[in-house]
Amino acid sequence: xxxxxxxxxxxxxxxxxxxxxxxxxxQAYGLFDPxxxxxxxxxxxxxxxxxxxxxxxxxxxxxFFTEAEMDHNKIQTFGVLLHQxxxxxxxxxxxxxxxxxx
Numbered sequence: 001x002x003x004x005x006x007x008x009x010x011x012x013x014x015x016x017x018x019x020x021x022x023x024x025x026x027q028a029y030g031l032f033d034p035x036x037x038x039x040x041x042x043x044x045x046x047x048x049x050x051x052x053x054x055x056x057x058x059x060x061x062x063x064f065f066t067e068a069e070m071d072h073n074k075i076q077t078f079g080v081l082l083h084q085x086x087x088x089x090x091x092x093x094x095x096x097x098x099x100x101x102x
Contacts, residue, residue, distance in 0.1 A: 001086050003041070003054045010065045016054065018043035029053040032060035055082040 006015045014037045022042035023029060030041040030053035039057040041050050056079030063070045070078075 001051050003050060007039075007058065007061075009058075009061050012037055012065070014039055014061055016041065018050075020044050030057045032057045032064065034061075034064050051087070052079060052083040055079040055086065058082070 003016055006013050008014070014032075016039045019040050020043045022031070022040060023045065028042075029045055029049055030039060032039050039054065039061070041053050041057070045053070056076060059070075059075045059078045059082070062068070063075055
């Protein structure tokens with residue numbers, strides 16, 4: 001999966017940025033900045049971790065904008081599940097979704 005440059009949530013455009021050393025400085029692979037409408041992802045971790053982190057931060061944004069007040073473990077669970085869904089699908093040439101075959 002290619003991580004997009006931006007997403008739209010509730011009419012707000014959230015930009016996605018990669019930053020080296022995020023784990024070292026913030027002890028997290030990523031973060032959602034609601035003030036600046038940014039998702040930051042550590043540029044130094046492997047692509048699988050970056051993809052999972054992207055989905056985790058999307059759920060963080062959903063949680064913020066909907067005032068859902070989800071516990072962090074639920075946010076983590078939804079992020080992992082969305083990552084799995086995104087990685088288990090393929091989009092065909094005509095835009096139809098095909099189940100990935102092994």
